[in-house]
Amino acid sequence: MTVIVKTVSSWVKVLIFLFGIYIILSGHLTPGGGFAGGVILASSYVLLMLAFGRSFVASNLPGSLASRLDCLGAFLFALIAILGLVCGGTFFVNFLYQEYFPGEPFALVSAGTIPLSNMAIGIKVGASLFLVILTLAAFRAESQQPTEQDLADPGVRGKE
Amino acid sequence: MNAPLPMFVAIPLVAAFVLPVLKGGLKPVATLLANLVTLTLLALAVMSVGKTGTYAMGNWTIPLGINLVLDGLSSLLLLAIGVISAAAMLFSVRYMEQYTAKPKYFSLFLLMVAGMNGVVLSGDIFNLYVFLEIASIASYALVGFGGEHEELEASFKYMVLGSVASALVLFGVALVYANTGSLNMAQISATIRQIGMNIGLAFALSLFVAGFGLKAALVPFHAWLPDAHPSAPAPISAMLSGVLIKALGVYVLARLIFTVFGVSVPVAWVLIALGVSSMVIGVFLAVGQWDFKRLLAYHSISQMGYVVLGVGLGALILAREGDPLWASLAILGGLFHLLNHAVFKSLLFLASGSVEMATGTRQLKKMGGLVERMPYTRATCAIASASIAGVPPFNGFWSKLILVLAAVQAGFYLLAAVTVIVSLVTLLSFLKVQRYVFLGQLPEDLERTQENGGFMLGAMAFLAVLCLAMSLLVLLPGLRETVLQPAVDVLVQAGTAPAAVVAH
Amino acid sequence: MAYALCFLLFMIGLYCAVVKKNMVKIVLGIVIMEYAVNLFLIMLGYVKGGVAPIIERSQYDGATKAIASEFLNASVDPLPQALVLTSIVISLGSLALMISICIRTYAKYGTFDITEIRRLRG
Numbered sequence: 184m185t186v187i188v189k190t191v192s193s194w195v196k197v198l199i200f201l202f203g204i205y206i207i208l209s210g211h212l213t214p215g216g217g218f219a220g221g222v223i224l225a226s227s228y229v230l231l232m233l234a235f236g237r238s239f240v241a242s243n244l245p246g247s248l249a250s251r252l253d254c255l256g257a258f259l260f261a262l263i264a265i266l267g268l269v270c271g272g273t274f275f276v277n278f279l280y281q282e283y284f285p286g287e288p289f290a291l292v293s294a295g296t297i298p299l300s301n302m303a304i305g306i307k308v309g310a311s312l313f314l315v316i317l318t319l320a321a322f323r324a325e326s327q328q329p330t331e332q333d334l335a336d337p338g339v340r341g342k343e
Numbered sequence: 344m345n346a347p348l349p350m351f352v353a354i355p356l357v358a359a360f361v362l363p364v365l366k367g368g369l370k371p372v373a374t375l376l377a378n379l380v381t382l383t384l385l386a387l388a389v390m391s392v393g394k395t396g397t398y399a400m401g402n403w404t405i406p407l408g409i410n411l412v413l414d415g416l417s418s419l420l421l422l423a424i425g426v427i428s429a430a431a432m433l434f435s436v437r438y439m440e441q442y443t444a445k446p447k448y449f450s451l452f453l454l455m456v457a458g459m460n461g462v463v464l465s466g467d468i469f470n471l472y473v474f475l476e477i478a479s480i481a482s483y484a485l486v487g488f489g490g491e492h493e494e495l496e497a498s499f500k501y502m503v504l505g506s507v508a509s510a511l512v513l514f515g516v517a518l519v520y521a522n523t524g525s526l527n528m529a530q531i532s533a534t535i536r537q538i539g540m541n542i543g544l545a546f547a548l549s550l551f552v553a554g555f556g557l558k559a560a561l562v563p564f565h566a567w568l569p570d571a572h573p574s575a576p577a578p579i580s581a582m583l584s585g586v587l588i589k590a591l592g593v594y595v596l597a598r599l600i601f602t603v604f605g606v607s608v609p610v611a612w613v614l615i616a617l618g619v620s621s622m623v624i625g626v627f628l629a630v631g632q633w634d635f636k637r638l639l640a641y642h643s644i645s646q647m648g649y650v651v652l653g654v655g656l657g658a659l660i661l662a663r664e665g666d667p668l669w670a671s672l673a674i675l676g677g678l679f680h681l682l683n684h685a686v687f688k689s690l691l692f693l694a695s696g697s698v699e700m701a702t703g704t705r706q707l708k709k710m711g712g713l714v715e716r717m718p719y720t721r722a723t724c725a726i727a728s729a730s731i732a733g734v735p736p737f738n739g740f741w742s743k744l745i746l747v748l749a750a751v752q753a754g755f756y757l758l759a760a761v762t763v764i765v766s767l768v769t770l771l772s773f774l775k776v777q778r779y780v781f782l783g784q785l786p787e788d789l790e791r792t793q794e795n796g797g798f799m800l801g802a803m804a805f806l807a808v809l810c811l812a813m814s815l816l817v818l819l820p821g822l823r824e825t826v827l828q829p830a831v832d833v834l835v836q837a838g839t840a841p842a843a844v845v846a847h
Numbered sequence: 848m849a850y851a852l853c854f855l856l857f858m859i860g861l862y863c864a865v866v867k868k869n870m871v872k873i874v875l876g877i878v879i880m881e882y883a884v885n886l887f888l889i890m891l892g893y894v895k896g897g898v899a900p901i902i903e904r905s906q907y908d909g910a911t912k913a914i915a916s917e918f919l920n921a922s923v924d925p926l927p928q929a930l931v932l933t934s935i936v937i938s939l940g941s942l943a944l945m946i947s948i949c950i951r952t953y954a955k956y957g958t959f960d961i962t963e964i965r966r967l968r969g
Contacts, residue, residue: 214901218936250363257360261353267401274349275401289904315943319950469930476937480944487948495952496964502945503873507864509941510880513934514857517888520927 184234192234199227207305211294217301221308228313237320246317249310256307263296263303347387348398348411351421351464352474355380355457362450370445374436377449381425381432384456388425391418393825397466405527412466412528415829419678420463420586420594422826423685426809427585428456431578434693434802437795438578438700448488448576455481455582459590467526468516468603475512475591479505479558482587486575497567497574504567508557515550518543532603532837540604548604552596552613559592561651562620565644569628572643573636573705577696580636584643585689589681593647597654602837606658614655619758621648622765630772635695635705635780638772639688642731645765646684652758653677653746654834660753661838669752671835676745678830679817683738686813687730690806694724697799698780701792707776712785716792719800721781723807728777730810732770738813745817849890856883870949870959874942881938885931892924900925 203223210216232240263275270278279295292298358380365373391413398411432452439445458478465471483505487498520526522543523534535544553564560568568588572580600610625645632638657674661667697720698713699705714721730737733744743766750759794800816822860883863876900922906915949959956964 214899218932254360254364258357261357261360264349264353265357268349271402273399273402274353277401289907312939319943319947469933473933473937476941480937480941483941483944483948487951490951492955495948495955499870499945499948499952502941502948503864503877506877506941506945507861507880509937510857510860510877510884513881513884514887516930517884517891517927520888520930521891526926 189234192230196227196230199223199230203227203305203309207301208298210301211297212289217304218308220301221305221310222312224305224309225312225316229316232316232320237317241317244313246314249314249317252306252310253314256303256305256310259303260300260307263300267296347391348396348413348464349400350387351384351460352411352457354383355453355460359450359453359457362446362453365446373446373449377453378429378432378436380453381429381456384460385425385429388418388421391421393829394418395829406525406530409470410466410527411464413464414833415831416594416598416678416833417463419682419826419830420590421460423682424456424459424463424586424590426806427582427685427689428452430689430693430802430806431581431585433805434581434696434799435576435578436798438696438799439576441700442488442576448485451481451485451488452579452582454478455485455587459586462590463594466528468519468528468531468599469526471595472509472512472516475558475595476509478587478591479509482579482583485579486571486583488576488579489574494574497570501567501571504557504564508554508564511550511554511557515547515554518547518550522547528598528603532605535604540607544604548600548610551599552610555592555596555599556617557592559588559596559647559651560644561592561617561647562624562644563617565621565625568644569637569640572640572692573634577636577692577699580640580696581689581692584640584692585685588643588647589650589685593650593654593681596651597834600658601834606662606838608659608662611655611659611662614651614658615758618648618650618652618655619761621645622652623648623761626765626768626772630768630775633707635698635707635710635776636692637705638707638776639691639695642769642772643684643688645769646680646688646731648765649743649746649762650677650681650684652762653680653749656746656749656753656755656758657834658838661835665753667835667839669749670838671831672745673749673753674834675817675827675831676742676749679745679827680739680742682816682827683730683742683810683813686806686809687727687737687739690723690727690803690810691731693799693803693806694720694727697795697803698724700799701795702789707779709786710780710789711783712781713789713792714781715785716789717781717794719794720803723803724781725777726807726810728773732773733766734770736814737810738816741814741817850887853883853887853890856886859883868960868962870952870961870964873961874945874949877945878938878942881934885934888927888931888934892927894921894923897921897923899923900928 203220206215206223207217207220210220228240228244231243265274267276267278268274270276277295277297358376362373362377365376395414397413399405400409400411403409435448435452439448442448455478458474458476458481461474462471462478465474483498483502486501487494516526519531522541523531525531525534557564572583575583596614600606600614604610622645625641625643625648629638629641629645632641653673653676657670657677660670660673695705698710698717701717702710702713704710726737730739733740743762747759747762750756750762816826857880860876860879863879864873865876867873867876898918898921902914902918906918907913952964953959958964
């Protein structure tokens with residue numbers, strides 16, 4: 184890609200990433216949330232991939248790390264559900280909201296476990312979507328030698 | 344009893360996300376963990392037999408939140424999923440050594456199990472759709488797991504038809520929501536019994552029949568199954584044929600028609616027509632096959648026809664307000680055959696995988712005389728063949744007998760005759776399998792074939808013992824009343840009492 | 848009328864998935880079917896002149912915990928929107944898998960034409 188594209192995208196990617204974080208963090212107050220924010224996070228890396236090529240991005244955020252982040256996000260989400268069982272007696276119970284942390288409506292810190300779940304989902308969606316695109320880009324680069332990655336496609340693991 | 348219900352979904356789901364992290368030297372840990380998970384699920388399923396309950400996620404009450412429901416029918420399916428997944432996982436320990444990405448395989452496997460358990464337990468139709476998709480997407484990936492020409496082609500075919508089925512189901516869900524204003528099964532059923540069927544609901548029901556018929560591979564919709572099931576690794580073929588088409592197809596169809604929409608004569612005839620055509624066409628397509636696993640896959644279509652026939656016969660008797668006793672006998676036959684088919688078809692697929700691993704081929708004509716080389720595999724395979732063909736001491740005989748009796752008692756002599764004839768053709772085609780695989784002359788290039796030991800044999804022996812022991816389920820009244828009768832009662836009561844709100 | 852158009856779109860998707868010979872076009876047909884259903888779901892919850900179902904601070908009375916009635920009357924049904932979001936996520940996952948299978952098949956067979964990809968016989 185040309186210098187203009189490279190320069191602009193290296194500036195803009197920070198803004199996109201920040202916007203994704205904003206969408207995730209205020210997911211319980213405005214439209215958006217974990218899934219939309221995660222997609223935006225991944226798209227900042229996709230922009231980098233378009234501008235600088237796949238190998239540059241893969242050296243910044245290797246697939247193995249993204250795969251671990253992906254598992255971590257899902258695990259955190261499940262952990263919140265299980266903590267609900269431990270603290271509140273039922274799966275997915277909003278234990279923070281009821282017991283320890285009432286919060287005030289429309290404040291950033293409110294709604295108990297919902298922002299935490301949003302964060303977990305954001306990590307999961309961002310990492311898995313990044314992995315999907317990284318894997319699809321890998322096909323073009325080495326279409327004769329497919330990796331094992333696509334078979335256990337991390338993007339299909341469940342609902343967010 | 345309230346705590347374990349979400350565990351059926353949560354345990355495999357969490358394990359599915361933990362396993363891919365275990366790489367390199369931790370691979371044996373992943374294997375051990377995966378087996379522990381399936382064994383835990385089996386234990387939980389055995390514990391859930393005979394119990395009922397609902398579980399509201401996050402303490403949200405019913406119109407607001409997602410709820411899980413356990414009743415007799417669910418626990419029957421949970422038991423089938425538990426048994427087959429435990430056996431298939433045990434078999435995978437050794438069998439999957441041929442493939443590289445073993446932890447990923449376990450991850451997808453457990454994801455599929457979580458999806459199926461979710462479908463069986465789910466109390467509202469949209470959540471059911473979500474779990475259906477989780478299980479289906481995992482199974483698409485597993486069918487293509489080998490990554491060779493045939494696997495990819497089969498996976499694509501399966502995925503296209505599966506996605507069309509899912510879109511049809513989602514359309515049906517949307518129509519039901521439009522007409523009843525609810526997604527909870529109990530509420531929908533109460534509303535339908537109040538306002539009656541209208542054109543939108545009838546259209547939704549036909550979409551559901553087409554969608555879940557595709558997932559269950561009943562005959563007009565069966566094109567994907569004979570490609571997809573043989574292409575998967577053998578334990579996955581066992582899971583797909585053994586439980587996936589039942590949990591995702593027949594179970595949901597029965598649950599929606601009986602407890603949500605209510606039985607009616609035209610729907611019952613549709614079920615019977617689907618069942619009979621699957622039975623007859625499936626078995627005649629199977630006889631001519633020379634590929635071991637493909638033959639088994641066609642028999643899956645045929646045997647699923649028995650299950651649908653039993654359920655449809657029960658629905659017809661109930662809809663005509665006949666004797667509920669005969670209706671419950673027909674449904675008992677259908678559901679018992681569902682459980683039996685899960686066991687013997689999984690065993691057959693595992694045996695075919697064992698043979699394929701030892702000889703490197705699936706073509707019946709290239710094999711022969713393996714009885715000397717693989718005596719244990721041969722013994723288990725013979726038990727399963729006798730069972731699927733309905734030879735007396737084994738479990739398949741009893742369920743077919745019950746179905747024939749119910750058909751005769753209800754006055755459908757032609758259906759009873761068809762059932763017996765299909766059973767005879769099944770016997771013929773499994774005699775062919777025994778003749779070409781295990782008897783006859785041992786080809787020279789198979790001289791050095793050896794029996795697979797250890798885990799693979801253990802899994803097959805477990806299922807073979809079950810083939811015999813499950814006859815007791817229907818013969819011993821105590822066992823029958825705790826395991827099978829509650830499942831039958833769920834459907835019969837929902838069919839006989841149209842005014843009552845279903846106990847969800 | 849609008850519902851009929853949704854159904855038409857669904858049928859176009861189904862036609863595309865069943866008739867077309869190119870693997871990528873089949874995938875596109877399936878995506879069109881899914882989007883037709885999503886559109887249908889969204890329209891189910893629509894209220895004429897409705898507002899987005901998100902409460903503003905001015906519409907909520909913190910002391911009595913009451914929500915302004917004009918919001919309750921005007922807002923569209925949020926449930927179908929939640930359903931559509933979930934179904935979009937699911938179709939994203941299955942689309943990613945489908946596309947990767949398409950690419951792998953192309954690498955193996957060198958073609959997207961399903962009439963030439965026929966190793967499995969009926």
